[in-house]
Amino acid sequence: MRRARLALLLLLVICFTLAVCLQPRLAARDAAGQDSENTLALLLGDGRQMMADRLLGKADAYFHSGKYPSIFEQNAAPEENHMAAAASGHEDHDEDHDEHEALPPAHDWIEAFGRHFIPTKHVHLEGGNEREMLPWLRLSIELDPKEIQTYLTTAYFLGDRLGKWDEAEQLLREGLKANPNSPNLLNALAHAEFESRHDLARARNIWSIALHRWHDVEEPKPEKTETGEGQRNMFLLEEILGGLVKVELAAGHLDKALEYMKILKANAAHPEGVQRQIDALQAKINAGAGQTK
Amino acid sequence: MSKIFAVAGVVIRELYRRKDFYVLFILTVLITLLMASVHFFHDDRIVRFVKEMCLILIWLSALVIAVTTAARQIPMERENRTIFPLLAKPIARWQVLLGKYLGCWLASGAALVVFYVFFAAVSASREHSLPLASYFQALWLHWQMLGIVIALTILGSVALSPAANVTIVFIISLGILFMGKYLNMVAQRMTGPSGTLLSALYFAIPHLEFFDVRILIIHGWTTPIPWADVLLATIYGFAYSAFFLAAACLVFRRKALN
Amino acid sequence: MNAVLRIENLRVEYRSRELKQQTKVAVNGLTLSVQTGEVFGFLGPNGAGKTTTMNVLLGYVNATSGAAFLFDVNTREPIARQRIGYLPELTYYYKFLTVEELLRFYARIFEIPKSETETRIDQLLKLVELEHARKRPIRTYSKGMQQRAGLAQALINNPDLLLLDEPTSGLDPLGRMKVREIIQRLKNEGKTVFFSSHELGEVETICDRVAILHQGELKVEGRVSDLVKEHQCNLEQIFLKVVGYQSQLS
Numbered sequence: 001m002r003r004a005r006l007a008l009l010l011l012l013v014i015c016f017t018l019a020v021c022l023q024p025r026l027a028a029r030d031a032a033g034q035d036s037e038n039t040l041a042l043l044l045g046d047g048r049q050m051m052a053d054r055l056l057g058k059a060d061a062y063f064h065s066g067k068y069p070s071i072f073e074q075n076a077a078p079e080e081n082h083m084a085a086a087a088s089g090h091e092d093h094d095e096d097h098d099e100h101e102a103l104p105p106a107h108d109w110i111e112a113f114g115r116h117f118i119p120t121k122h123v124h125l126e127g128g129n130e131r132e133m134l135p136w137l138r139l140s141i142e143l144d145p146k147e148i149q150t151y152l153t154t155a156y157f158l159g160d161r162l163g164k165w166d167e168a169e170q171l172l173r174e175g176l177k178a179n180p181n182s183p184n185l186l187n188a189l190a191h192a193e194f195e196s197r198h199d200l201a202r203a204r205n206i207w208s209i210a211l212h213r214w215h216d217v218e219e220p221k222p223e224k225t226e227t228g229e230g231q232r233n234m235f236l237l238e239e240i241l242g243g244l245v246k247v248e249l250a251a252g253h254l255d256k257a258l259e260y261m262k263i264l265k266a267n268a269a270h271p272e273g274v275q276r277q278i279d280a281l282q283a284k285i286n287a288g289a290g291q292t293k
Numbered sequence: 294m295s296k297i298f299a300v301a302g303v304v305i306r307e308l309y310r311r312k313d314f315y316v317l318f319i320l321t322v323l324i325t326l327l328m329a330s331v332h333f334f335h336d337d338r339i340v341r342f343v344k345e346m347c348l349i350l351i352w353l354s355a356l357v358i359a360v361t362t363a364a365r366q367i368p369m370e371r372e373n374r375t376i377f378p379l380l381a382k383p384i385a386r387w388q389v390l391l392g393k394y395l396g397c398w399l400a401s402g403a404a405l406v407v408f409y410v411f412f413a414a415v416s417a418s419r420e421h422s423l424p425l426a427s428y429f430q431a432l433w434l435h436w437q438m439l440g441i442v443i444a445l446t447i448l449g450s451v452a453l454s455p456a457a458n459v460t461i462v463f464i465i466s467l468g469i470l471f472m473g474k475y476l477n478m479v480a481q482r483m484t485g486p487s488g489t490l491l492s493a494l495y496f497a498i499p500h501l502e503f504f505d506v507r508i509l510i511i512h513g514w515t516t517p518i519p520w521a522d523v524l525l526a527t528i529y530g531f532a533y534s535a536f537f538l539a540a541a542c543l544v545f546r547r548k549a550l551n
Numbered sequence: 552m553n554a555v556l557r558i559e560n561l562r563v564e565y566r567s568r569e570l571k572q573q574t575k576v577a578v579n580g581l582t583l584s585v586q587t588g589e590v591f592g593f594l595g596p597n598g599a600g601k602t603t604t605m606n607v608l609l610g611y612v613n614a615t616s617g618a619a620f621l622f623d624v625n626t627r628e629p630i631a632r633q634r635i636g637y638l639p640e641l642t643y644y645y646k647f648l649t650v651e652e653l654l655r656f657y658a659r660i661f662e663i664p665k666s667e668t669e670t671r672i673d674q675l676l677k678l679v680e681l682e683h684a685r686k687r688p689i690r691t692y693s694k695g696m697q698q699r700a701g702l703a704q705a706l707i708n709n710p711d712l713l714l715l716d717e718p719t720s721g722l723d724p725l726g727r728m729k730v731r732e733i734i735q736r737l738k739n740e741g742k743t744v745f746f747s748s749h750e751l752g753e754v755e756t757i758c759d760r761v762a763i764l765h766q767g768e769l770k771v772e773g774r775v776s777d778l779v780k781e782h783q784c785n786l787e788q789i790f791l792k793v794v795g796y797q798s799q800l801s
Contacts, residue, residue, distance in 0.1 A: 062341060065514070107477055107481075108477060110477075113525070113526075114502060117503055117504075117505070132341040138334070167334040295659055302659075303656055306647065306652070374643035380610060381609045381635070383631075383632045384629055384660050385629045549612060
């Protein structure tokens with residue numbers, strides 16, 4: 001009995017000593033690793049990126065009210081993430097398209113019969129129902145705070161679709177904390193400021209910063225790559241410049257707006273369209289100048 | 294039939310006198326209410342996420358109740374030796390098996406009703422609508438699926454230990470639910486005998502995914518499934534249940550009890 | 552008189568992994584019959600084949616060859632057990648049920664009408680003195696109470712043949728006396744009782760006929776009084792002689 005007590009006491013002393021020695025090291029590691037703050041991230045490790053991607057897919061499935069291809073069907077016919085496409089303005093397919101007709105013929109009676117128990121119409125959430133995707137988008141962000149596209153998609157649905165500009169702005173600021181000076185997030189934040197608060201000065205400032213960050217981050221990249229990955233994001237530049245044009249027009253600074261339009265034309269994918277806008281604005285400026293005379 | 298119902302009655306009594314169902318139900322309620330209390334982006338009108346979480350919990354709980362209840366029936370009867378005074382009565386072994394199956398199935402059905410009433414209450418509180426026909430179809434199809442799983446478990450219980458049986462049935466059920474409908478797709482990309490085997494497996498397994506209409510419920514597809522399809526699925530479910538039970542009767546008939 | 556229980560040339564073999572697939576003959580060519588109204592004692596040392604014979608009568612085990620009949624119905628048919636009651640040595644009943652629920656359950660197996668069931672349950676619970684505990688689950692019962700519950704379930708269908716496996720095992724003298732009284736009462740009612748026991752004194756007192764099994768074979772069968780007269784000793788000594796026991800002291 002006495003020996004057992006002594007052994008226990010010795011064990012206690014060893015544990016206490018270990019704790020005292022290790023605590024400063026653990027505290028230092030915790031302070032250094034900001035990514036470890038999130039419990040989910042800590043538990044899942046690198047698998048969290050996969051999980052985050054899966055949750056983003058879940059949000060896309062919700063966007064389609066449950067109709068979503070499985071991983072096997074995706075491998076057979078890769079599909080665009082419609083939700084993200086909608087957010088980036090690339091959505092260009094017919095929303096009312098009945099997918100039941102578009103589905104390939106069933107291989108067997110099992111597949112044919114199974115289609116009676118799943119959604120078959122291709123629909124997108126709208127009219128405020130986009131809120132149903134928010135939990136999955138939020139969870140995806142929690143797991144992978146470095147994935148900028150998720151912030152952009154979420155902010156788009158929060159702001160442009162649901163009118164929750166405060167929440168959109170808060171989210172984008174949160175995204176900027178995790179991804180400092182991201183031109184994408186700055187552009188989206190400026191858009192939020194412009195659309196919600198109509199704070200022209202603030203929107204102009206943020207778009208200007210975004211433009212500078214674009215030059216810092218995107219300009220060094222190659223113009224074109226084979227796969228498209230890692231190439232210069234010219235679409236983002238167009239958006240930033242377009243934003244600056246919008247804000248200057250709203251402020252009545254037509255000359256400044258014209259300046260930005262010319263820069264935009266030099267970098268646009270479809271310069272002829274921009275040229276038409278330049279011509280219209282120039283005519284407006286001239287008309288205005290003629291009147292004052 | 295009265296003998297089968299008598300045995301079923303004992304199974305039902307056992308289930309509601311054990312704590313399993315109550316614990317799982319309370320867990321489901323607590324977790325669902327917790328999920329419902331979380332407001333994403335200050336929006337308290339999000340309902341589909343809550344519905345999905347609730348249905349996942351219901352499916353898991355119902356599967357646990359069904360499989361664990363069915364898996365222990367025959368082994369516990371043998372272990373506790375209650376099978377001896379029972380079979381000393383004028384009752385055949387197949388009647389005992391059918392009674393056990395019926396008891397487990399009815400008990401699971403009763404549990405499902407409670408779960409789905411809770412689910413309906415939660416979703417109605419947020420959506421302010423109650424598509425009764427769709428919910429009934431979901432409940433009915435879920436119950437049929439449990440029938441197949443219970444029959445498979447009863448077959449396993451006459452040959453395997455409860456632990457092995459539960460593990461195997463869970464793996465098979467969840468495997469079929471997640472992967473069953475894609476096996477043929479995968480088989481077509483494979484060459485040689487493995488593709489043929491996988492294809493044969495695809496046609497042989499009970500396709501439990503027919504009975505999983507959670508997506509329709511979660512996303513508010515309020516138009517009910519055609520009742521003819523529900524009836525066909527029910528017949529399909531009964532056919533597989535009957536097959537597994539017949540196999541179980543054949544095995545149990547030859548089993549020495551002592 | 553008709554034989555309510557008839558065993559004809561019964562042979563039961565076991566083959567198991569534990570025995571390394573060797574065949575063990577548990578019962579070898581057993582033939583006996585029990586007439587209506589008899590109290591029949593089925594005796595033998597441990598491993599003699601008594602339990603195996605009981606298992607065949609109850610349909611738990613199939614005979615390798617030969618047959619057993621209850622009321623002229625082969626024991627392989629469930630209906631053969633319609634008119635019997637069985638009391639196992641150890642009480643194994645659903646612990647979560649009350650004795651009332653248990654009796655009601657077994658009554659449904661026998662397809663006894665509901666009205667008759669309730670009357671029978673009341674009578675039996677009074678007989679076995681479990682009225683005060685009828686609503687309590689069986690897991691709260693003492694061993695003696697469980698044994699009495701077992702007796703009640705064996706009598707639920709008012710059986711014409713009662714199979715008892717060590718009915719007084721584990722009971723105190725009072726309990727044993729009650730069981731003997733019940734057996735006597737059943738005999739007076741014209742019922743047949745077939746029981747195995749190691750309590751030879753008891754068997755000698757209440758049985759009309761006995762059979763002694765040893766190593767799967769029937770060694771002795773007959774009326775107790777005739778056997779005692781023939782061997783000029785009591786039943787215990789007959790038993791020891793039959794099983795070949797040599798006293799260390801002699």
